Structure formats: C-alpha cells, structure tokens
Amino acid sequence: MMNDVTIVKKIFAIFVVGILMIGFFMAFTQMPKANAVNVNDTVSRFYVMKDVDQATQMLDKGTYFNKNMVPLRNDVPYTPITFGKSANLEDGAANVVTSIVVDYRGFDTLGEVTVLFLAASGVMLVLHGEKRKVQKKKTPPSEIMYVGTRIAFAVIFLFGIYVFIHGHLTPGGGFPGGAIIASGILGLFLGKQGYSPNKAGLTIFESLSGMAYVIIGIIGLVAEHSFLANFLPTGTIGDLFSAGFIALIYIAIGMKVGSELSAVTNAMITDTEED
Amino acid sequence: MIDFLQNWIYLIGSMALVGIGLYIVLTNTHIFRIIVGLNIIDSGTNLFIVTIAWHPKSVMPIYTATNNLVVNGHVISADPLPQSLVLTAIVIGLGTTALALAIAVKIYQKYGTLDVRKIKEEDR
Numbered sequence: 416m417m418n419d420v421t422i423v424k425k426i427f428a429i430f431v432v433g434i435l436m437i438g439f440f441m442a443f444t445q446m447p448k449a450n451a452v453n454v455n456d457t458v459s460r461f462y463v464m465k466d467v468d469q470a471t472q473m474l475d476k477g478t479y480f481n482k483n484m485v486p487l488r489n490d491v492p493y494t495p496i497t498f499g500k501s502a503n504l505e506d507g508a509a510n511v512v513t514s515i516v517v518d519y520r521g522f523d524t525l526g527e528v529t530v531l532f533l534a535a536s537g538v539m540l541v542l543h544g545e546k547r548k549v550q551k552k553k554t555p556p557s558e559i560m561y562v563g564t565r566i567a568f569a570v571i572f573l574f575g576i577y578v579f580i581h582g583h584l585t586p587g588g589g590f591p592g593g594a595i596i597a598s599g600i601l602g603l604f605l606g607k608q609g610y611s612p613n614k615a616g617l618t619i620f621e622s623l624s625g626m627a628y629v630i631i632g633i634i635g636l637v638a639e640h641s642f643l644a645n646f647l648p649t650g651t652i653g654d655l656f657s658a659g660f661i662a663l664i665y666i667a668i669g670m671k672v673g674s675e676l677s678a679v680t681n682a683m684i685t686d687t688e689e690d
Numbered sequence: 691m692i693d694f695l696q697n698w699i700y701l702i703g704s705m706a707l708v709g710i711g712l713y714i715v716l717t718n719t720h721i722f723r724i725i726v727g728l729n730i731i732d733s734g735t736n737l738f739i740v741t742i743a744w745h746p747k748s749v750m751p752i753y754t755a756t757n758n759l760v761v762n763g764h765v766i767s768a769d770p771l772p773q774s775l776v777l778t779a780i781v782i783g784l785g786t787t788a789l790a791l792a793i794a795v796k797i798y799q800k801y802g803t804l805d806v807r808k809i810k811e812e813d814r
Contacts, residue, residue, distance in 0.1 A: 428716040436709045495760060498753045509753040511767070515774040527778050534785030538792040586752065590781050652753060672781075679788050683795070 499653045507649035508583040508658035516588070517661045521643035525628060528668060532625065535675040542682045555608050564606030571599030579669030583658040589665040593672025600677045604684055612681055617674045624670040631660055631667070700741040707734030721794050721804040725787065732783045736776045743769035 498509065508514035516524055578585075579592030604610050635644035650657030707730055714727030749757055751770040759767040794804060801809050 425717055428713055431716070432709045432712045435712065436705050496753065498755050498757075511751040511753075511759075511770040512773050512777065515770055516777055520774065523778065527781055530782050531785045534789045537789045541789070541792040541796055586750075588777075590777065653755075683788075683792065 496652065499651065502651045504649055504652060506645065506658060506661075507652050508661055509653050510583055510585065510588075513583045513588055513661060513665075514658065517582075517664050518645055518659075521632070521664070524664075524668070525632070525643070528625065528628065528671060531672065531675060532621075535679050538679050539682050556606050561606045564602045568599045568603055571602070572596055575599065575669070575673065579665045580662060581655070582665040582669075583661045584653065584655070589668030590672055592665075592669040593674075594676060596669070596673035597676030597680060601680050604680070612677060614678070614681070617678050617681075621671055621674040621678070624667045624674070627667040628664060628671070631663055635660070696746045700737060700744065704734045704738035704741055707731070707737060710734075719806045721797065721806065722791075725790050725794065728790075729783070729787055732779075736779055736783075739772045739776050739779075743772040 496504065506514040506518045508518070575592045575595035577592075578587040578595060579589045582588035582592070600612060603612070632643040635646050636642045638644075638646040645659040645661075647659035647663075649659045652658075655662075711727045711730030711732075711734060714730065715724055718724055718727065745768065747766065748768040749759065749766055751759060751767040751773070753759060797809065798804055801812055803809065
C-alpha cells in the first residue's frame, strides 16, 4: 500500500530528521582543536588535555571560576596518585567512574535502583494473573542443550560475581554483573521445556539486597556525618580490599539487579502466548 | 580523512543513531517498531553524552599499573562524570523498555494486533 500519501509522509519525515540532525551538528562544528583549549570554557570535551599547572595558577589567581563563584575546597594541594602506592585517599577506587557512581553520587544510585525495582514490579503487575500456558516449541531442547546450558550457567554466574566484586578495580560493576547473571538464567530457559526459577527465592534475594543497600547507608549516617558516607578505611589504591564500602554496595546492587532481571525474564517468557 | 574520522566518527555516529531512531518512530505504526526506534534514540543520546567527554588521545579513567591519568601535569583521561551519568541512563532505559514491552504484550492479547491504526478502528 505505497500510495502517494505514504511516500509524501516519508519524505516529510526524512526532511524533518535531516533538519534536526544538521541543527545538532552545527552546534558542534565550531569546536577548537585539542591544543588550543581555553580552560575557561565549561563544555566537558575541554576537560581533556587540560593543563593542571595552568589550572592551579588560575585557581590561585581566582580567574578559574566565574566572578561570583567560589571554589569549594581550594586549600587542598594537588598530589599525584600512583597505582599500588597511594594510600588513605578520599575514595580509594581505581575506577573513577565507580567512585563517582557509588560514593559521591550514591544517593542517586539508590534512586536508580528504585526506578529499576519499580519497572520490574510494573512488568510483573501487568503480566500477572495469566493462566500458565504450556510452551510448545517446535523442536524441544535436546540432552546436549540441557547439560550444556547448565555448565555454561555455572561459568556465567561466576563471571557475573567476578564483575561486580571487582567493580572498583576494573570496568563493570553491579549493573553489568547482574545483567550477566540474568543472561545465564535466560540460558536455563532455553535448555529445558517449562523451566521456572524459584520465584520465592528471587523475591527474598531481591528484598534482602535492597535492604542491605539502605542499611549500609544508615550505618554511614550513624558512624559518619551523612547518609551513604564511606565508613570503612579506603586502603591502598588497586587492592581488592580498598575503596571502603564500594564493594559491599556493588555486591548488593549486583544481587538485586540479577534477581530482578531474572524475575522480569520469567514473567515475560512464561506469560507470552506462542502460536 | 583519517584524522577527521578519528575526531568525529562517534559524534557523527550518535547523530546518525538519533536520526535513524527518529525516522523509525515517525514513520511506523507498529508498536514494537516504535519501541525499537525509541531504544535506538536512547543509544544515540548515550553515545553522544559519552562522546563529548572523549578525545582521540585520551585514555580510560581507570587507574591501572600501566595507565596513568595524569602525565607531565596534563590530565589525559576521558571525563568520568558523563560516563557515570550514562550508566544511570542505560539502566533506566532498560527498565522503561521492559515495562513498554509488557504493556505491548497486553495490547496484543486484547486486540490481536499491534498496529496503532487497527487498534483505533477497533475502539470505535
């Protein structure tokens, strides 16, 4: 049904998209090259290749910030950080992204976990109450599939745990680790007809790990000055036992995300009607 | 040419992803395709936010034994703050996609189709 009206609409859509893309791109064609960076510019791309000495001088002169802005801490001198030697830092995580996500913006991550929990409970609420339909696959999984997915599940589970325990040292963290564990459980669905994980176990796991996050935050409130404050010693940068409570929180997040995504997969697979 | 690509490939790619997703959302009437288009827009915006904090000569913002973030007084790592913002955005995009797909399953069970126009005709 490619009549004239459809073609005109598609051409109009391409036109609108093209204008928007050109507009987006025009805003960024005026960027200077990396060698000619002006430190006063606040676009994040200019963060790269910044001259630390020049920035320190500008901090001393007071020209680094805008006129009415005062830097929060200009009494702290810059000290270079060496991997494996620097100890007792403010936040000892080798992965800078993790230290921002879990330590400095930990409350935001708590909200993020809450959003994921609400989405998962929304999925289970919408898909709840269906009569359990027996899936009829055209070719049932063979014995090799059954055994192979179980062996693969053990390896995938171990790798997921590795990813979220080493979240403060290597790329990754709680959310990718939980997604890896959920993908292993998705493999178990492929291997056996009518497979269903222990729903009560998943619920208990999810609730306990969510509670653990809040309890760690309240311990920070009691032991230190504020909610989700780092109350453990931050060790030497690069060690497994460093960066304080980041590993604990990432273990809680990993277990929570893994069980939530497994429950979402379970709800979507068992309640989907197959022709 | 190769310098141009090294500098701009991710920015052009993110713009292209946003454009492709916008085209899919504007021209399709199938709910599942609309969800896929929204996901492509999501990926494009995430790639854009990471890209504006990135430089061809920059290194990853992780301290390892061989990876130094500050060399000769110059910070050479990518800016970690937009990356952590994108980490939040990816997870929320996943949650909203799962919820949208669940609602799409319910719509299919009620109407027997996922085409927006046919659903509107059946409602009359």
